[in-house]
Amino acid sequence: MSIAANLQAIHQRMAQAAERGGRHPGDVRLVAVTKTKPAAAIAEAFACGQLIFGENYVQELVAKAAELPKEICWHFIGHLQSNKVRQIAGLVQMIHSVDRISLAREIDRQWGELGKSCDILVQVNISRETTKSGTSSEEVFGLVREIATLPHVRVKGLMTMPPFFDDPEAARPYFKALRELAREIEAARIPGVEMNELSMGMSGDFEAAIAEGATLVRVGSALFGERVYTTP
Secondary structure, three states, X not given: OOHHHHHHHHHHHHHHHHHHOOOOHHHOEEEEEOOOOOHHXXXXXXXXXXXXXXXXXXXXXXXXXXXXXXXXXXXXXXXXXXXXXXXXXXXXXXXXXXXXHHHHHHHHHHHHHOOOOEEEEEEEOOOOOOOOOOEOOOOHHHXXXXXXXOOOEEEEEEEOOOOOOOOHHHHHHHHHHHHHHHHHHHHOOOOOOOOOEEEOOOOOXXXXXXXXXXXXXXXXXXXXXXXXXXXX
């Protein structure tokens, strides 16, 4: 199938999942994951109406952004090293993967030099897997409170990656746990902190994530395919 057809099918599945959960389809946005995908594939998706693209690697994002339309909305969704923040300062509209105060401080410093603010999500390792990044459920409150003191960083919500399951329904408890954590943080009424965004769900389980409250789903292979668009 073409990218246009894939995009249409994904949006249909997203809308149906939202409606089944009693939600408005417009409350969930698609982040097209572009890791290892060439600029031509991204341009094709953009031409079909896709606006938000999520990149995992700083070097790839910088290179692709330079040759693609400025109207594209870039989100950074991968593990981010503090010494690479400068390269994407002002280039991305949201960073999904902030999991430590040192990274948040560097984001604050780099965006502050531009006289701008960066929207971020705090990544939580709900599953406690040692192979995944993210702060713990117990430490997230303290981290959010610290980040909230930074003038050029705005906390907009949380992000997580559950374990991989053959059955997407098995991931739902992890998505539910993130939603409940966001509600607890919201109830704390930390000044300057919002919990409007939940970034969770990928190609294999985004419908389960939507059922549990996802507002941003990160989809790559279901959109671009596994083999058609790969780097040499």
